Amino acid sequence: EIVMTQSPATLSVSPGERATLSCRASQSVNSNLAWYQQKPGQAPRLLIYGASTRATGIPARFSGSGSGTEFTLTISSLQSEDFAVYYCQQYNDWPEGLTFGGGTKVEIK
Amino acid sequence: QLQLQESGPGLVKTSESLSLTCSVSGGSITSNGYFWGWIRQPPGQGLEWIGTVYYSGTTYYNSSLKSRVTISVDTSKNQFSLNLNSVTAADTAVYYCARLTSYFHPWGQGALITVSA
Numbered sequence: 237e238i239v240m241t242q243s244p245a246t247l248s249v250s251p252g253e254r255a256t257l258s259c260r261a262s263q264s265v266n267s268n269l270a271w272y273q274q275k276p277g278q279a280p281r282l283l284i285y286g287a288s289t290r291a292t293g294i295p296a297r298f299s300g301s302g303s304g305t306e307f308t309l310t311i312s313s314l315q316s317e318d319f320a321v322y323y324c325q326q327y328n329d330w331p332e333g334l335t336f337g338g339g340t341k342v343e344i345k
Numbered sequence: 346q347l348q349l350q351e352s353g354p355g356l357v358k359t360s361e362s363l364s365l366t367c368s369v370s371g372g373s374i375t376s377n378g379y380f381w382g383w384i385r386q387p388p389g390q391g392l393e394w395i396g397t398v399y400y401s402g403t404t405y406y407n408s409s410l411k412s413r414v415t416i417s418v419d420t421s422k423n424q425f426s427l428n429l430n431s432v433t434a435a436d437t438a439v440y441y442c443a444r445l446t447s448y449f450h451p452w453g454q455g456a457l458i459t460v461s462a
Contacts, residue, residue: 237408268447270448270449272392272449278454279441279452279453279454279455280392280441280449280452281452282448282449282450282451285448285450291450323391323392325392325448325449327447327448330447331380331397331405331447332405333407333408334382334394334397334407334447335394336391336392336393336394337391338391339391339392
């Protein structure tokens with residue numbers, strides 16, 4: 237099973253600042269990585285797939301990068317609605333072994 | 346637009362079976378290339394993939410749950426279902442259904458299932 241590790245667990249950021257979230261895979265997943273945003277009481281929402289492709293309707297301030305084992309989600313200028321928990325998910329082992337990272341909570345500083 | 350909605354009992358007794366159904370609207374469950382999956386999230390914790398089904402009935406399961414899980418599809422009702430046997434308190438979670446190609450999109454709103462004696 238491919239283990240996904242996200243860091244930091246919690247990120248404190250002021251509105252308008254940049255947030256950089258990391259996701260590391262225990263072995264290469266190529267570019268088979270997605271990012272999700274989850275707000276309290278809501279289902280996760282797809283932000284990024286293919287490591288860097290924004291899903292439909294996702295603002296340009298969200299960007300993804302990386303390949304292999306190291307990935308980054310960057311939120312260029314945090315808006316109030318961006319404070320949430322973010323998860324990465326690898327699908328290199330599709331369809332048998334889909335795994336998520338433990339999440340990074342982005343909170344208001 | 347595609348929408349998914351989970352339905353289930355809310356409360357299940359320890360050692361019994363948990364059954365959930367996901368109803369798909371705004372699109373066909375037989376759409377080529379799309380799979381359908383279940384994910385769960387214990388209170389205050391992260392996400393865990395449970396399993397995936399294709400409209401043909403082909404299934405894939407998380408190895409950690411494989412011995413207790415069955416996912417099935419009913420194309421006539423545009424639904425797919427989850428059955429989890431021998432539940433314990435550790436199975437208490439919000440259960441989500443979702444469409445997937447290999448990533449999950451969109452998701453249902455989720456259904457909280459509590460396992461209690």
